[in-house]
Amino acid sequence: MPPSQAMLNTPSPGAPDEKAKRHTISILVQNKFGAFNRIAGMFAAKGYNIDSLSVGPTEDEGVSRMTIVARGDDQIIEQITKQLNKLIDIVKVIDLTFESFVDRELVLVKVHSTNDTRPEIMQIAEIFRAKVVDISPRTLTLEATGSQQKVDAIIKMLKPFAIKEMARTGRVALKREFQGEV
Amino acid sequence: MSRQAHEEESPAAPAGRLMTGAEIFVRSLIAENVEVLFGYPGGATIGVYDALHDISDINHVLTRHEQGATHAAEGYAKATGKPGVVLVTSGPGATNTVTGIADAMMDSIPLVVFTGQVPLRLIGNDAFQEADIVGITRPITKHNYLVRDVRELAQTIKEAFYIATSGRPGPVLVDLPKDVMAQKTHFAYPQSVTLRNYTPILEGNVRQIKKAAEMINAAKRPVLYVGGGTILSNAAAELTALARKLRCPVTTTLHGLGSFPENDPLAMGMLGMHGTWYSNMAVHFCDVLIAVGARFDDRVTGNVEAFAAEAKKIHIDVDPAAISKNVKVDVPIVGDVKRVLTAIQELVNPLETEDWLRTIDAWKDEHPLRYMNGGEIRAQYVMQKLGEITGGNAIVVTDVGQHQMWAAQFFNFSHPRTHITSGGLGTMGFSLPAAMGAVFGRRDIPVISISGDGGFQMNSQEMATIVQHRLPVKIFVINNGFLGMVRQWQELFWRRRYSQVELANPDFVRLAEAYGCTAYRATRTAEVEDVLCKAMAHTDGPVFVEFVVAKEDNVYPMIPAGQTVNEMIDTPDPASGGDTRTGDRIETVEKGKSRKVSVHAPVTSNA
Ligand SMILES: Cc1ncc(C[n+]2csc(CCOP(=O)(O)OP(=O)(O)O)c2C)c(N)n1
Ligand SMILES: [Mg+2]
Numbered sequence: 001m002p003p004s005q006a007m008l009n010t011p012s013p014g015a016p017d018e019k020a021k022r023h024t025i026s027i028l029v030q031n032k033f034g035a036f037n038r039i040a041g042m043f044a045a046k047g048y049n050i051d052s053l054s055v056g057p058t059e060d061e062g063v064s065r066m067t068i069v070a071r072g073d074d075q076i077i078e079q080i081t082k083q084l085n086k087l088i089d090i091v092k093v094i095d096l097t098f099e100s101f102v103d104r105e106l107v108l109v110k111v112h113s114t115n116d117t118r119p120e121i122m123q124i125a126e127i128f129r130a131k132v133v134d135i136s137p138r139t140l141t142l143e144a145t146g147s148q149q150k151v152d153a154i155i156k157m158l159k160p161f162a163i164k165e166m167a168r169t170g171r172v173a174l175k176r177e178f179q180g181e182v
Numbered sequence: 183m184s185r186q187a188h189e190e191e192s193p194a195a196p197a198g199r200l201m202t203g204a205e206i207f208v209r210s211l212i213a214e215n216v217e218v219l220f221g222y223p224g225g226a227t228i229g230v231y232d233a234l235h236d237i238s239d240i241n242h243v244l245t246r247h248e249q250g251a252t253h254a255a256e257g258y259a260k261a262t263g264k265p266g267v268v269l270v271t272s273g274p275g276a277t278n279t280v281t282g283i284a285d286a287m288m289d290s291i292p293l294v295v296f297t298g299q300v301p302l303r304l305i306g307n308d309a310f311q312e313a314d315i316v317g318i319t320r321p322i323t324k325h326n327y328l329v330r331d332v333r334e335l336a337q338t339i340k341e342a343f344y345i346a347t348s349g350r351p352g353p354v355l356v357d358l359p360k361d362v363m364a365q366k367t368h369f370a371y372p373q374s375v376t377l378r379n380y381t382p383i384l385e386g387n388v389r390q391i392k393k394a395a396e397m398i399n400a401a402k403r404p405v406l407y408v409g410g411g412t413i414l415s416n417a418a419a420e421l422t423a424l425a426r427k428l429r430c431p432v433t434t435t436l437h438g439l440g441s442f443p444e445n446d447p448l449a450m451g452m453l454g455m456h457g458t459w460y461s462n463m464a465v466h467f468c469d470v471l472i473a474v475g476a477r478f479d480d481r482v483t484g485n486v487e488a489f490a491a492e493a494k495k496i497h498i499d500v501d502p503a504a505i506s507k508n509v510k511v512d513v514p515i516v517g518d519v520k521r522v523l524t525a526i527q528e529l530v531n532p533l534e535t536e537d538w539l540r541t542i543d544a545w546k547d548e549h550p551l552r553y554m555n556g557g558e559i560r561a562q563y564v565m566q567k568l569g570e571i572t573g574g575n576a577i578v579v580t581d582v583g584q585h586q587m588w589a590a591q592f593f594n595f596s597h598p599r600t601h602i603t604s605g606g607l608g609t610m611g612f613s614l615p616a617a618m619g620a621v622f623g624r625r626d627i628p629v630i631s632i633s634g635d636g637g638f639q640m641n642s643q644e645m646a647t648i649v650q651h652r653l654p655v656k657i658f659v660i661n662n663g664f665l666g667m668v669r670q671w672q673e674l675f676w677r678r679r680y681s682q683v684e685l686a687n688p689d690f691v692r693l694a695e696a697y698g699c700t701a702y703r704a705t706r707t708a709e710v711e712d713v714l715c716k717a718m719a720h721t722d723g724p725v726f727v728e729f730v731v732a733k734e735d736n737v738y739p740m741i742p743a744g745q746t747v748n749e750m751i752d753t754p755d756p757a758s759g760g761d762t763r764t765g766d767r768i769e770t771v772e773k774g775k776s777r778k779v780s781v782h783a784p785v786t787s788n789a
Contacts, residue, residue, distance in 0.1 A: 030378065033328055036321055045321045075506065082503035088325040088345060091378045 022051065023077045024173050027066040027084060028058065028091040033150065035089040039066065042083055049071060052105075052170030063091055067103075067172045069148075088111060096173050103173035106145045108133070112162040113140045121161055128154045149157065203332040203363035204233035207296070210339040212239050213371040216267050218622045219243065220251035224271025225311060226298025226360045242721065243651070246643035248275050250615040252282020252477065254643065256291045257616030259578055260602045261276035262623035263416065265292040265346050272298040273311030276357075277318065283353045283562040284322040288606025289437065290414060292351035296340050299363035302330060316357050324352030333367035337372055344375045349382030350501040351414060366538035382500060386517030387524060394472075394496045394513045404430045405490075407482075409497055410437025410605070411475020415772065417520035418598040421474060423731075424527045429535045431542055431731035433461035436475050436590055436605045443574075443596035450542065451551070454482035456587040459549035459752055461740050464542050465490050466747045475519040478508040479606070480744070498522045503757055537623045549739070550770040551591055552753040558732040559707050560661045561585050564714070565592035566771060568630070571714050576628040577602060577620050581613035581637035587737045590631055592771060600627075611640025614657065618644055623654045628656060628718060633685050635661040645697040645724075652723040657699070659690055659728045662735070670736045694726035701726040709717070742744040 017176045029035050036055065043050055077163045079096065092152040096103075110148060113121050118140065125132060125142050128150065134141035144154045148171050155166070201209070211219065212646040216243045223231045232669050234242055245251040248270045255266025266286075268277055276297040278336075286293045288568055305525040314416050316328045327338050342354040346552055397403060407618040412421050419439040425432045432442045433453040448774045450461035465471065471493040476482070480498075483489040486509055495511040497504075498519055515522050553562040565588050568578075574596040579587040580603040602620060606614040617631035638659045648655050665683040672680055694701035700720060704713045704727065717725045 033330070034316060034320065034326075037317070041320050075510070079503065079507060082505075085379065086501075086503055088377060088380050 011093070020073050021077070021097070022069060022071050022072050022082075024171060025068045025070060025077075025081065025084070025100065026094045026173055027068065028063050028094055029066055030059075030091060031062055031064055032089045035087075036066070038087055038089065039084065042087065043068075043080075046079070046083060048076065048080055048122055052168070054170035054172050056172070064174075067170065069171050075162060083134075088121070092151075092173065093094045096175060100176040100179050101173045102176060103171050104145055105148050105171045106143065106150045106169045107155065108143055108167045109158055109163055110134070110139050110141045110165040111128045111158045112138060112164055114138070117161055121158070124154065124157050126169040128157075130154060183236060188395065197639050198354075198368070199483065200366040200393075201356070201369045202233070202366050203227070203329075203335050204230045204370045206238070206332065206335050206459075207339070207358070207363065208233045208301050208365070209235055209352050209369055210336050210371055211267065211704065212237070214265075214339070214343050216240055216265075218365035219267050219269055219618065220245055220254040220258075221269035222248050222251060222275055224273075224275050224298060226272035226300060227269065227275075227358070227363075229360065229363050230296075230298070230358070239503055241622070242269075243620075245615065245645050245648065246406065247641065249280030249281055249611065250618075250641050250644045250647065252279045252293065252295065253285070253609075253612050253615035254619030254644070255293050255295075255623070256289075257292050257602055257619030258611075258623045259286075259293060259351075259619075260616070261599055261620035261629075262413075262730050263599070264623065265294055265343060265351075266619065268293065269294040270295070270297055271311070272300055272315070273313045275311075276313050276315035279355075280318060280322070281607075283355065285607040285612065286353040287322045287324065290351050291353065291411065292346040293353040294339075295353060295355045297355060298355050298363075298515060299328070299357045299359040302359045303361070305359065305551075315355065319355050320520075322353070323355050324350075326355040326357070328357040329359065329362050332362050332367045335362070335367075336369060337375075341375050341377065344378075345380065349380075350411075350499075350504070376597045378394070383502070383516050384500070384518040384521055384741050386498070386522040386526075386565040387516040387759070390515045391514055391522065391525045392529065393602060394515060395526055395578060396499075397470055397494055397496060397513060398428065398472065398526070398530050398759045399533070400536075401430075402532060403464075403467060403469045403532060404535065404771045405464050405468040405470055405471055406430050406431060406432045406442075407435075407473045407476055408438040408441050409435045409474065411440055411474025411519050413598045414442040414473075415500070415519035416598070417475070417523055418655070420520055420523040420527065422446075424523055424530075427527060428530060428533050429539065430472070430533065431464055431535075431539065433457065433465060435479070435482055436603060439590060439595040439602075440475065440598045443595060444594040448539075452590050454479075455484065455741050455743070456591065456737050456739065457482075457741075458551060458591070460542055460545035461748065462739070462741065462747050462750060463545050465493075468493045469539075471495045473499075473511070474523065475499060477504045484743055485508065485746045491600045533684045536615075546774060549752055552736070552738075552768050552770045554732075555767055555769040556707065557728050559710055560702060560735060560769075561588045561662070561729070562733070562735075563707060563769065564660065564729050565589045565632075565657070566769075567711055567714055569593040571711070571718060572628065574600065576600065576616075576630050577624060577720075579603065579613045579617035579629065579631050581631075581633035581779055582608045582610045582667075582735050583634040583637060584662070584670060585632055585634050585660040587667075591737075604650065607710060610634075610638070613646075614638065614641050617657070618648050620651060621655055625654075628654070628675045630656040630658060630727075632660065633686055634666060637663045638690075639687075642693070645694065648724045650700045654721050655724045656717050657694070657724060657726045659715075660724075660731055661687065661728050662731050663687065664734050666735075667737070669718055669734070669776065673734070673736070674740075675742070690728040691726070694728075699724050699726045701728070701729065703728045705730045
C-alpha cells in the first residue's frame with residue numbers, strides 16, 4: 001500500500017537547516033532477485049548515509065524486513081522514504097521515528113582478558129545482562145542484547161580491556177501496538 | 183503473491199499448444215499492441231529473431247546502433263504517448279542501450295527494453311557476451327527484470343508495460359536468457375496486473391486542491407510554471423483553459439514547450455538558464471507560483487534559495503518524490519495533472535491581473551528575445567523562419583547545444599507533442615534517431631530533426647535506416663564548426679580559452695548524398711527561406727539541409743549556473759560573436775505579442 005493521500009499531501013514540517021537526526025526506517029520488501037541491491041543502490045546513488053542495516057525473513061514467506069538506520073534532516077529522510085516507496089519490490093515503508101517502537105540490537109564482543117581482568121569483565125557482563133559465549137586463556141566473548149544505547153554502553157565499558165573483534169547486528173525494530181493514545 | 187492474473191487464453195493462441203519463450207515474447211508484444219520494435223540481433227536473441235521472422239503485425243526496424251534503437255523508441259513514445267519498445271542482444275548490444283535508457287529515465291519516457299542474455303547456467307561466469315545489464319541499469323530504470331523461468335515470461339512482460347506507462351512513466355528493462363527463450367510452456371497473456379506497493383495516485387487530495395484554489399484566488403501576481411508532466415498527462419487543453427480563465431501568465435520548461443500556445447498574450451515562453459528575460463522576472467516577482475508537472479530542475483531554478491523566494495508555491499505532480507525534492511512548496515498535490523487541473527479550474531475565479539500583465543508587457547518591450555541578423559546565417563533566424571513556414575504544425579526534434587536552446591526560444595511551439603528533445607540527460611546524438619522513431623508513430627505531421635554539427639555525428643549512422651525506410655524526416659544540421667554550447671561557456675567563463683571545441687567536419691551534403699538522401703546547403707541568410715520551403719515540400723523520403731551559420735554566436739539571455747535573475751545576462755547590443763557587417767540588424771521577437779518588431783540598428787565594427 002502506498003502511504004495515504006493525506007500523508008503525502010501534507011507538507012512535512014522542519015526547516016532545511018535543522019540538525020540531522022537519526023531515523024529508523026522499517027521496510028518490507030518482496031524476496032525478488034536484486035531487490036536488496038536496489039535498496040542499497042538507491043541509498044548510494046542518492047548519496048544517503050546508512051548507519052546500520054539488518055535484514056531477515058518475516059512471518060510472510062515472500063517478504064523480508066529490512067531495518068535501516070539512516071541520518072539526515074527531515075527533508076532528506078522524506079526523500080528517502082519517497083524514493084523507497086517508488087521501488088516496485090517494496091511492500092511497505094515506515095519511518096518508525098514518528099511512531100513509538102521497540103528496538104533491539106545484538107552484539108558479539110571478543111575482548112582481551114587475563115586472570116587479572118577476567119572478574120572485572122564478568123562483572124560488567126552481569127550488569128548488562130550479557131552472556132559469556134566463548135572463553136579462552138586470553139579472551140572472553142560476550143553476547144549482549146538491547147537498545148542501541150545499551151549496546152553502545154557495554155562496548156564503551158569494554159574498550160579499556162582492548163576489544164579484539166566485534167560484530168553488531170544493527171538495529172531491528174517493530175512498531176508498538178499501542179501508540180500511547182491508550 | 184497478490185498478483186491477480188486472470189488466466190485466460192489469448193484468442194490468438196490455440197489452447198494446449200506449447201510455445202517457446204521466443205514465441206510467447208512475440209505473442210505478448212502483439213497482445214500489447216506493439217506496432218513497431220526497434221532493434222538489433224545477435225547470438226543471444228537469434229531464437230527470438232527467428233520467431234519474429236514470420237510476424238507481420240509488428241514492424242521490426244533494424245537500426246544501425248543499439249543507442250539509435252533506444253532513442254528511436256524514445257522519439258516514438260514522445261510523439262505518440264505510447265511506449266517505445268527495443269530488442270537487443272546481450273553484452274555489447276545491451277550496454278549500447280544504456281545511454282538511451284538513462285535518457286528515458288531522466289525525461290520520464292515509457293520504454294520497454296528487452297535484452298538478450300547468456301543462458302541461465304552461464305550467468306556470472308564471464309561467458310561470451312555476458313554483461314550484468316540488470317545490475318548496470320538498476321539505477322537508471324524505473325524497474326528491471328531477469329526472467330528466470332519461461333512460465334514467468336508473459337506475466338513479466340505485462341508488468342513491464344504496465345510499470346513503464348503508468349504513474350510517472352519511465353524505462354523498464356527485461357533481460358531474457360537464451361535458454362529461457364527456448365523453454366516451452368502454455369501461453370496465456372494476463373489481463374491485469376496487481377503489484378503490492380505500486381498504485382500510482384491519480385486523483386488529487388480534495389483538501390489540498392481547495393487550499394490551492396484559495397491561494398490562487400487571493401493571488402495578485404500569479405505565474406503558471408509548466409513542465410513536461412503536463413504533456414505526459416495530455417493536459418495541454420486543461421492548462422490552457424485554466425490560464426485563460428485566471429488570466430494568468432504562463433511560462434514553460436524545455437519539456438513543457440507546446441503545452442501552451444506561444445502566440446497567446448499570456449505566453450512568456452521558456453524560463454530558466456536560457457529562458458526569456460520576462461519569464462524569469464515574472465517568476466522572481468510573482469506572489470503565487472503554480473508548478474504544473476514540473477520538477478524544479480536546477481537549469482530552471484538556478485540558485486534554488488532565491489527561486490521565486492517570495493512566492494507561495496503550489497506543486498502538482500504525479501510523482502510524490504518529485505515534490506519538495508529541490509524546493510519546499512506550500513501546497514503539494516500528488517495526482518495526475520489533467521485531473522487536478524480540471525478540479526482546480528472549477529474552484530477558481532478570474533483574477534484581476536491587469537497590472538501584473540502590464541508589468542510583464544513592459545518587460546517584454548524592454549527585453550525581448552533578440553539576435554543579430556544579416557549576412558551570415560543565424561541559427562535563431564532559421565528557427566524563427568521554420569516556425570513561421572510550418573505555422574508550428576510540425577514535430578521538431580532537437581539535439582543538445584546552442585541550436586537546441588535557439589529552437590526552444592524562436593520556433594514558437596504551440597501544440598503538445600511537437601517539441602521533442604533530451605532535456606534531463608542532455609544527450610548529444612538524440613535528435614536523428616528520435617526523429618526517426620517519431621516518424622514511425624506519426625505520419626500525419628512533418629517531423630524535423632535539428633542537430634548541431636557535433637551531435638549529428640554521434641548517431642549519423644541512422645541516416646542509413648532513415649533512407650532504407652524512405653522516412654520523410656527533414657534532417658537539419660546547424661553547422662557552426664564548434665561544439666557551440668561548450669565554446670560559449672569557455673568564451674564567457676573561461677577567458678575564451680577554446681579547449682577542444684573546434685570541429686573539423688566532413689562535407690555534410692556529400693555525406694548525406696552518399697547515404698542516398700537529397701541534400702542542400704545554405705550559407706547565406708537570403709537562401710534560408712527558400713531552402714526551408716524546398717525541404718518542407720519534399721515528401722518523398724528524407725531530405726537533408728546543412729545550414730552554415732555564424733561560428734561564434736551565443737545563446738541569450740543567460741543566467742549563469744546556480745545564480746539568480748540579478749546575474750541574468752541579456753543579449754548584448756549588438757550581439758557579440760560572428761562577423762557583423764553593414765546591413766546586419768537586430769531582430770527582436772516578443773512572445774505572446776501579435777506584433778513582431780524588427781529594429782534596424784547601426785552596427786559597430788568592433789563587436
Ligand atoms: C553525449 C554528450 N557528450 C557531451 C556533451 C556536452 N555538450 C553539451 S552541448 C555540447 C556541444 C554540442 O555541439 P553541437 O552538437 O555542434 O551543437 P551546438 O552547441 O554547436 O549547437 C557538448 C559537447 C553532451 N551534452 N552529450
Ligand atoms: Mg556546433
